[in-house]
Amino acid sequence: MKYKKRNKALVLLADGTIFYGKSIGKEGTAFGEVCFNTGATGYQEIFTDPSYYGQLMVTTNVHIGNYGAHKDEVESNSVKISGLICRNFCFEYSRASATESLENFLEANNILAISDVDTRALVSYIRDNGAMNAVISTDINNIEGLKKQLDEVPSMEGLELASQVSTKEPYYFGNENAKYKISALDIGIKTNILKNLAKRDAYIKVFPYNASFEDLEAFKPDGYFLSNGPGDPEPLKEAQDVAKEIIKRDLPLFGICLGHQVIALSQGISSYKMHHGHRGINHPVKNLITGKGEITSQNHGFAINREETEANSDIEITHLHLNDNTVAGIRIKDKNCFSVQYHPEASPGPHDSSYLFDQFIENISKN
């Protein structure tokens, strides 16, 4: 194993709590909302998921980097987390098909990563005290200066971030001779969602976050899709208008995560910031229509108001999160629209929920 000189680094939480670790290489400072993901695999997919834009990621799995990085295992074209906090960072990796080390991959993306942090203590602290802003830095003797800068970082609540990760220009995905055409609103779309739609014989036109219903309609699609994405759904008024219009016209619509929240908001249901969110790949959900359980991949810090959803006679709750009974899926009664708070496209899995893509295609085909 090659010797590497590694500088001391720290994690400073907004409430003043400090955890120490070591930089994996790069020097510097990074800010964001601190959150944790419990998945034991899929670190590269997590780091490149646009929904994590603006967040400092704590990985609870003790080894990060052990299977290297692969050029195809990305959810977007760059790393989207603002920094990584982990326990053991593996500079040596072991996997025949890996195309580079995670160290190189993070370096090429200019991401600050710190390891040797007591991540169990940090995660339990977040679980007790809630998600909050934090800074990670190799500038360990400048705590007062870092605190001042940290105070300037906006809170995730109320923050619009979709515009930061959305495509600037529309683009196409899949085979143009496919059976179905779908217009997708990119408010932070993951590549694996596009792959799942294309695999089901769909050709997709992906639109920027501020596209109008008329823009999406001009593609003459058979169905509409609202993507996952970062930040608070509340400020996304344009996307909510798009959802409202699609629902009003009873056109086939499917929304995932941020897209699900936007659909709910468009129908007058409010969203709220959760204590510390759901991020991992073993979250239990119950499908209330079939009575079956699903193990799901989740990544969200906001949720929609359950009481308001139950009180709305036009909306049916179709899925519940079994850990805390939060709303995990809805459908609009008498409309061709449904959405889920979790990730049926999950890569590397689990794949229990991939039937939702089939359901969307069936809704399109019946229409």
Ligand SMILES: NC(=O)CC[C@H](N)C(=O)O
């Ligand atoms: N994965 C997502 O789409 C996340 C949605 C939203 N940004 C949240 O944190 O709840």
